Structures are given as C-alpha cells and as structure tokens.
Amino acid sequence: MAMVEADDRDDEGSIPSTHSIRSRRSIRSFSMPDFGDHVDDQIFSQILEMDDDETTREFSEPLVTNFFEQAEETFVKMDQALTDKNLEELSSLGHFLKGSSSTLGFSKIKDSCQIIQQAGHMLNVDGSPEPDEKVCVKKITEALKAAKVDTTELKQKMERFFAGKPIGDN
Amino acid sequence: MPAPEGELAVAQAGNSSDFVRKLYKMLEDPTYNSVVRWSAEGDSFVVLENEKFTKTILPKHFKHSNFASFVRQLNKYDFHKVRHSEESSETPYGRDAWEFRHPEFRADRKDNLDNIRRKAPAPRKPQQADDAFPATQQIVVLSESLAATQHQIQALQEQYFDLFNNNKILVNEVVSLQKMVKAQSQVSNELITHLNNIEDRRRNSRHSAHSSHSSHSGPAYHPGNLNLLPDGADEPAPELRRAREILNNVSPDSEADRDLHRLSVAYHHSGSPPDSSTSSVTYTQPGSGSMPVVHHDPLNDMRHLVYPVGQTQGIDPFHSDHIHNIPYSRPLSNPAALTEAPIQATPPPKDQGGSLWGANKPRILLVEDDKTCARIGAKFLSHVDCTVEIARDGLEAVDKMNHDPERVDLVFMDIIMPNLDGVSATAMIRMVTPRVPVIAMTSNIRQEDVQTYFHFGMNDVLAKPFTKDGMVRILKKHLSYMLRDPSQANMGGDESGQSVGVLGPSMSSQAYGGPQGMSMAAMAGGPSMGGGGGGGQVKYEQTPIQSPATTSSWHSPSQMTHTSPSMNDGGGYLTAVGSGSAGGMVLTPGGTQRPQYSNQVLQPQIGGQNLSRLPDMMAGMGDERPEKRQRLYAPPQGAYVQQ
Numbered sequence: 001m002a003m004v005e006a007d008d009r010d011d012e013g014s015i016p017s018t019h020s021i022r023s024r025r026s027i028r029s030f031s032m033p034d035f036g037d038h039v040d041d042q043i044f045s046q047i048l049e050m051d052d053d054e055t056t057r058e059f060s061e062p063l064v065t066n067f068f069e070q071a072e073e074t075f076v077k078m079d080q081a082l083t084d085k086n087l088e089e090l091s092s093l094g095h096f097l098k099g100s101s102s103t104l105g106f107s108k109i110k111d112s113c114q115i116i117q118q119a120g121h122m123l124n125v126d127g128s129p130e131p132d133e134k135v136c137v138k139k140i141t142e143a144l145k146a147a148k149v150d151t152t153e154l155k156q157k158m159e160r161f162f163a164g165k166p167i168g169d170n
Numbered sequence: 171m172p173a174p175e176g177e178l179a180v181a182q183a184g185n186s187s188d189f190v191r192k193l194y195k196m197l198e199d200p201t202y203n204s205v206v207r208w209s210a211e212g213d214s215f216v217v218l219e220n221e222k223f224t225k226t227i228l229p230k231h232f233k234h235s236n237f238a239s240f241v242r243q244l245n246k247y248d249f250h251k252v253r254h255s256e257e258s259s260e261t262p263y264g265r266d267a268w269e270f271r272h273p274e275f276r277a278d279r280k281d282n283l284d285n286i287r288r289k290a291p292a293p294r295k296p297q298q299a300d301d302a303f304p305a306t307q308q309i310v311v312l313s314e315s316l317a318a319t320q321h322q323i324q325a326l327q328e329q330y331f332d333l334f335n336n337n338k339i340l341v342n343e344v345v346s347l348q349k350m351v352k353a354q355s356q357v358s359n360e361l362i363t364h365l366n367n368i369e370d371r372r373r374n375s376r377h378s379a380h381s382s383h384s385s386h387s388g389p390a391y392h393p394g395n396l397n398l399l400p401d402g403a404d405e406p407a408p409e410l411r412r413a414r415e416i417l418n419n420v421s422p423d424s425e426a427d428r429d430l431h432r433l434s435v436a437y438h439h440s441g442s443p444p445d446s447s448t449s450s451v452t453y454t455q456p457g458s459g460s461m462p463v464v465h466h467d468p469l470n471d472m473r474h475l476v477y478p479v480g481q482t483q484g485i486d487p488f489h490s491d492h493i494h495n496i497p498y499s500r501p502l503s504n505p506a507a508l509t510e511a512p513i514q515a516t517p518p519p520k521d522q523g524g525s526l527w528g529a530n531k532p533r534i535l536l537v538e539d540d541k542t543c544a545r546i547g548a549k550f551l552s553h554v555d556c557t558v559e560i561a562r563d564g565l566e567a568v569d570k571m572n573h574d575p576e577r578v579d580l581v582f583m584d585i586i587m588p589n590l591d592g593v594s595a596t597a598m599i600r601m602v603t604p605r606v607p608v609i610a611m612t613s614n615i616r617q618e619d620v621q622t623y624f625h626f627g628m629n630d631v632l633a634k635p636f637t638k639d640g641m642v643r644i645l646k647k648h649l650s651y652m653l654r655d656p657s658q659a660n661m662g663g664d665e666s667g668q669s670v671g672v673l674g675p676s677m678s679s680q681a682y683g684g685p686q687g688m689s690m691a692a693m694a695g696g697p698s699m700g701g702g703g704g705g706g707q708v709k710y711e712q713t714p715i716q717s718p719a720t721t722s723s724w725h726s727p728s729q730m731t732h733t734s735p736s737m738n739d740g741g742g743y744l745t746a747v748g749s750g751s752a753g754g755m756v757l758t759p760g761g762t763q764r765p766q767y768s769n770q771v772l773q774p775q776i777g778g779q780n781l782s783r784l785p786d787m788m789a790g791m792g793d794e795r796p797e798k799r800q801r802l803y804a805p806p807q808g809a810y811v812q813q
Binding site for chain 2: 042043046047049050059063066067070095096098099100102103104105
C-alpha cells in the first residue's frame with residue numbers, strides 16, 4: 001500500500017475543467033469523512049462539492065435526507081411485494097432505488113438493489129438465468145435484509161456527518 | 171337448346187302439352203272475355219288488354235307475370251302472331267291487341283290439342299328478337315351488381331393497401347433487426363476469440379506473475395495487486411466454451427431468410443405494386459400509393475407508442491414484452507429541419523470569468539424520473555452554467571419538445587421511466603427535431619442496448635451513476651459550437667486518459683490500447699506484463715460481485731472504491747480481470763462496428779450532413795472509455811484506496 005497514500009487524494013486532479021479545479025481547491029480544507037465501504041467517495045464528494053456553503057450544506061443534506069425517506073418507503077413496498085411473491089414489482093423497485101443510491105455513491109445499498117433487480121427478473125447478478133424461483137426469492141430476501149441494515153447504518157453516519165459530528169464508531 | 175328440354179318434349183309426346191291445355195282452359199273461362207278470348211272465328215285467340223292479362227291472368231294460370239315469357243312459350247309451340255295489313259289499320263280488336271294463331275288450335279277442337287307440339291330447337295333469330303324486351307330490366311340488375319362489386323373491390327383494395335404497408339414496415343424492421351443480430355454475433359465472436367487469447371496468455375504467464383494476495387486488496391489498482399494473476403484452474407473458462415457453443419448452435423433459417431430477402435428487395439425496388447392496380451379502378455386516393463411509413467402524428471396517436479404504459483416504477487424497454495412489440499420503424503426525420511447545421515460557427519470568445527460557454531448558455535432538458543438523480547444532475551449542470559429543465563418521464567419530455575422543438579440545446583434522457591421510456595421518447599422527439607443531441611443516461615450500457623439507443627436516434631451514452639465530469643464531457647462534445655473556447659471541445663479538459671481518447675476516432679484499437687497499456691505498465695512497474703494486454707486494459711471496473719459471464723457488458727463505474735466481500739476472493743477478482751479486459755475489447759469492435767451501423771441508419775435521416783457527424787459519433791465511442799478510465803486512473807495517483 002506504500003504507493004497509495006491516503007492524503008494523495010488532495011493532489012489528484014480528477015476534476016477536469018479549470019473552473020471546477022478552482023472551486024475544488026477552495027474546499028481543500030474539508031476532508032471527506034470515512035464512510036467505509038458504504039460510500040463511493042469519489043461520487044459522493046462530487047455531490048458535496050455542489051454545496052455552496054459547506055457548513056449549511058443546503059444542497060446535499062436534503063438530498064441525502066430525501067434519499068433515506070425514499071429508501072424506507074421503498075423497503076416497505078418491497079416487503080409487501082416479497083410477501084406477494086411479486087418478483088416483477090421487486091425488480092422494478094430494485095431498479096428504482098438503485099438509480100438514486102448509485103448516483104449518490106451509496107455503493108452497498110446499490111449492490112443490494114442490483115441483486116434485487118436481477119433476481120426479480122429471475123436472473124443472477126451476472127445476467128445468467130436463475131430458473132429456480134425459490135432461489136430468487138431467497139436472494140431477494142437476503143439482499144433486502146442487507147440493504148436495510150446498510151441503510152440504517154449509513155443513515156446514522158450521514159446524520160452525524162451533517163450535524164457536524166465525527167461519524168465513526170465502527 | 172339443352173338436352174333435358176328435348177327429353178321432356180319426347181316424354182310428353184303422347185299427351186297434350188301442359189302449356190297448351192292451360193291455354194285452352196284459360197280461354198274457356200268466360201270471365202276473362204274482356205281481356206283475352208277466342209276470336210270470332212275460333213281459330214285464334216286475342217289478348218285484348220295486355221297489361222291486365224299480364225298482371226292478373228298469367229299469374230293464375232302460368233305462375234308468372236311476364237308477357238314476354240308467355241309470347242316466347244307460344245312461339246315454342248309454333249303459335250304465330252296474327253299481323254294485320256297496314257291498310258286495314260282498323261283491327262277488329264283494337265290497336266294494342268295481340269292475336270295468336272296455330273293451325274291446330276281451335277276453340278272447337280279440344281281433342282286436337284295433342285297435335286300441338288313444341289317445335290324443334292328454335293332458330294335463334296326470333297328468340298333474340300323477343301329477348302330485346304326485358305333487356306333494359308336486365309341492364310339495371312347487372313349494373314346494380316356491378317356497382318356492388320366495385321364497392322367490394324374498393325374496400326378490399328383499401329384493406330390490401332393497409333396490409334401492404336404494414337407488411338412493408340414489418341419486413342423493414344425484421345431486416346434491420348437481422349443486421350443488428352448479425353453484428354451482435356460478430357461482436358460476440360470477436361470477444362470470445364479475444365478472451366480465449368487472453369485466457370491462454372494468462373495461463374502461460376500465471377506462474378511467473380503469481381504473487382500473494384494481499385489481505386486487504388480490495389481496490390486492486392495499486393501496483394502490487396496488478397501482479398495478481400489467476401491462480402485458478404487450468405482449463406479454459408467454461409463460460410467461453412458455453413458461449414461459443416451457443417453462438418454456433420444458432421443457425422439461421424436460411425429459407426426464411428431468403429424469402430425475407432426477396433420480400434425486402436421487392437419492397438425496395440418495385441414501385442409500390444398496389445399503385446398500378448388501384449389506378450384502374452375509381453379508387454385512387456392521391457398520394458396514398460406512395461405512402462411510405464404510417465406514423466403521421468404519433469404524438470397524438472397513442473397507438474404508436476413503443477411501449478405500453480407501465481403500472482409500477484418504470485418500463486424497461488428491453489424487457490421481452492416490449493422489445494418484440496415495437497410497432498414502427500425508426501422514424502425518418504424531417505429533412506427541412508436539417509438546414510440548421512449541428513455545428514455552427516463558434517461565437518467569438520468573450521471574457522466571462524470561468525464560464526465554459528460563449529454568449530449563450532446551453533439549455534438542457536434533463537429527463538429523469540428519479541428525484542435524487544434529477545436533482546443531482548440538475549445541480550451539476552447548473553454548476554457549469556447551464557439552464558436546466560426537468561421532465562419526470564418520457565411523456566413529459568416529448569410534450570415539452572413537441573411544444574417547442576428549439577427550446578433546448580441538449581437532452582439527457584433516462585431510459586427506464588414510467589409512462590414512456592426514454593428510447594420511445596427519443597424516437598418521438600426525433601420526429602420533431604432531428605438535430606438536438608439526445609444522450610442516454612443509464613446504468614444499462616450493454617453493447618446491444620447501446621446499439622438500440624443509437625438506432626432510435628440517441629447520440630451518446632452517459633453511464634450511470636453519472637458524474638459531473640461525464641456530463642461536462644458530453645456537453646463539450648455535443649455543444650462544441652457553444653463553447654467560449656472551442657479548442658476545449660476536444661481537449662475536454664479532462665485529465666489523464668482523456669487526451670488519448672480524443673484521438674479515438676482515427677485510431678485503431680491497437681494504437682488505442684497501446685498508450686493505455688503502457689501507462690498502466692509504467693505504473694505497475696512491468697512485472698505483470700505477462701498478462702499485459704489484458705491486464706493493461708482493466709479499466710472498466712467490474713462490479714466485484716459480477717461473475718465473468720458478463721463479458722459483454724460494461725458496468726457502472728461506481729464500484730471501485732468500496733470493498734465488497736467478494737473482492738477479496740481471489741477467483742472473483744481474477745475473473746473480474748478477465749472480464750474487465752473484455753470490457754476494453756467490447757469497444758474495439760463496437761467502435762468500428764457501431765458507427766458503420768449508425769451510418770446506415772442515419773443515412774436517410776441526415777443525408778449529406780451525416781459525414782460530418784459520423785466522426786463525432788465515433789469520437790463518442792472512443793470517449794466512452796476515457797471517461798471511465800479517467801475515473802479509474804485517477805486513483806493510482808491519488809488516494810483512491812481508502813483502507
């Protein structure tokens with residue numbers, strides 16, 4: 001790991017235009033908290049960058065808050081669909097939540113959604129068919145459970161983060 | 171005369187004829203005296219009142235009311251009309267009376283009736299003379315039935331016409347699908363071959379390149395992990411063999427193909443057949459003969475929607491329920507709208523602190539059903555000085571564009587949305603404006619899907635989850651004419667891989683892969699070169715949980731930093747390497763193949779201007795890599811790994 005230093009991040013220039021580099025530099029002081037493998041830092045940091053004021057975070061905070069509301073609503077619907085064995089609906093819901101979670105960079109949740117979406121279409125994650133409905137239901141059940149756990153965990157971290165507190169207790 | 175009548179005559183030979191006896195009987199009735207009666211001499215009979223006779227007496231005795239028939243019958247039995255000489259204009263019975271005579275037919279010779287026989291087959295002439303009488307009646311009947319028949323023919327012709335056009339559309343659709351399928355299988359073959367090569371190389375080199383698996387080797391992009399080479403089994407990947415088998419087993423139905431080919435050729439070369447046939451009949455709707463495609467105003471005609479309205483969260487246009495039911499061929503655009511060249515003279519640079527754009531800021535339509543994505547996308551866009559409008563589904567987008575086709579400079583379009591999916595929406599938008607760039611935003615960027623996007627008029631693909639950089643890159647590429655500094659259009663302002671990508675269109679795949687491989691090697695410090703070709707191209711990051719079977723798909727670029735559990739599984743990682751390089755390869759055939767394809771598709775649409783756009787599209791294909799690569803490349807320099 002010697003070649004990859006954690007603080008190299010500040011020197012890298014993954015943001016392209018001169019314009020954004022400038023704005024980027026202005027938030028150098030801010031260091032991205034470690035959300036662990038819950039969050040794709042690169043994606044999430046781009047969203048944080050959109051905040052005009054990083055103390056109030058008027059853009060990103062409601063976005064994240066809304067996401068968790070959306071996620072919880074979706075989980076309720078998923079539970080219902082799972083009871084009904086409505087795989088099509090599950091797949092559709094999985095796709096729905098996958099879109100926003102991946103755009104926010106919430107990787108773990110996104111992965112679970114991907115599993116649900118695919119299994120709902122009787123597919124494995126790699127796209128190969130999974131003919132056994134029971135297996136699919138089982139996969140969905142597990143993925144949904146994982147998604148809920150991850151969501152709860154991440155939500156706590158995010159709440160602390162937006163409250164300006166240190167997030168990690170892991 | 172037909173034989174049966176002759177036989178009848180023979181059979182009756184011994185008896186008096188029915189007709190003659192009926193005639194005699196009728197004349198015996200004194201109540202008819204004023205209408206029909208024996209002549210004074212009793213050697214002939216007279217019909218005094220023709221009309222009354224026809225209407226009242228004939229039906230009673232002969233079961234018909236046709237005087238002409240009665241006269242014909244008399245003729246057959248050799249009765250003759252008695253003509254009175256011109257000079258004695260005063261006949262005993264009046265001008266309109268008809269007097270008939272037969273030598274054997276007399277009032278006092280009832281016993282002699284048997285001697286009155288039918289004549290031998292009558293000479294034609296007198297008959298025809300008699301036929302003349304009902305001729306007008308027959309003409310009326312005939313012309314009536316003719317008119318009815320004509321109506322029928324007209325209706326049939328209309329139906330035939332519809333069917334013909336529908337069939338034409340279907341055949342065209344099938345033919346273009348066939349082309350697509352063919353391209354697909356070529357791509358697949360290329361991929362399999364390439365993967366086989368990689369497999370071989372990998373197996374040859376694995377011993378030299380073998381290195382220990384770091385315990386926290388999640389993101390495998392630092393040099394140490396690049397050395398990692400498969401320590402899996404020796405046999406070639408079963409997936410490859412299976413894929414090859416499947417491909418080989420699909421043999422096209424050559425006979426059906428030939429028929430189809432004949433059909434499509436017929437449609438293209440013969441001037442539309444129904445035209446000639448319709449012209450002979452009164453039915454000729456002007457212009458209908460050359461009606462090419464059916465969609466006149468599909469926006470107002472919901473039947474033409476590609477996909478049904480969905481009930482849940484979204485419609486997946488690639489779900490088999492839908493993809494097989496596309497009711498129309500790709501829309502042709504309105505050539506008139508092409509007068510606006512997509513690439514215009516660049517406005518003179520203005521000094522506008524920091525902004526990318528010239529005098530006019532781009533107006534963007536963001537079509538996205540997911541609120542979170544829409545807000546983030548809109549934020550990114552407005553952050554680079556674009557005006558953003560959001561549509562919540564395809565229907566709303568079509569509505570906006572239909573209302574004012576010039577209202578935006580570029581459209582970002584989600585694919586799976588409720589009410590109307592992005593592909594259908596684009597097809598419709600293409601009918602009102604062929605010019606505006608439409609960019610698919612989706613995590614579903616399998617090669618075949620991307621091809622479908624292009625087929626329905628989309629110009630580029632932005633992988634989800636999208637990034638600000640990705641969006642900016644698209645904007646620069648497709649709105650280069652709006653840039654303040656047009657030289658940025660190609661430079662893109664993106665770091666690392668981008669400059670290589672820009673050369674894409676003109677570069678062969680080898681040249682393309684070359685610099686990448688080298689830069690990778692430089693970072694990796696070389697030892698991994700055994701797997702070099704493949705290893706160097708691992709830039710499409712792979713969802714760790716993805717299995718190697720997804721060789722033909724690219725995956726959303728988001729997963730690099732997080733460490734999913736399976737990432738630590740040696741086999742899993744290794745297969746990811748394999749498929750990652752396959753991802754690199756996908757573009758190579760795609761890069762050459764898709765533009766060709768688009769070329770065919772766009773030809774009718776864009777005409778001459780097509781040529782100027784084509785390289786652009788190819789650049790787009792090339793660009794797709796750097797965009798992802800950039801995301802992957804940054805980390806090795808920076809602290810991508812957050813352990």
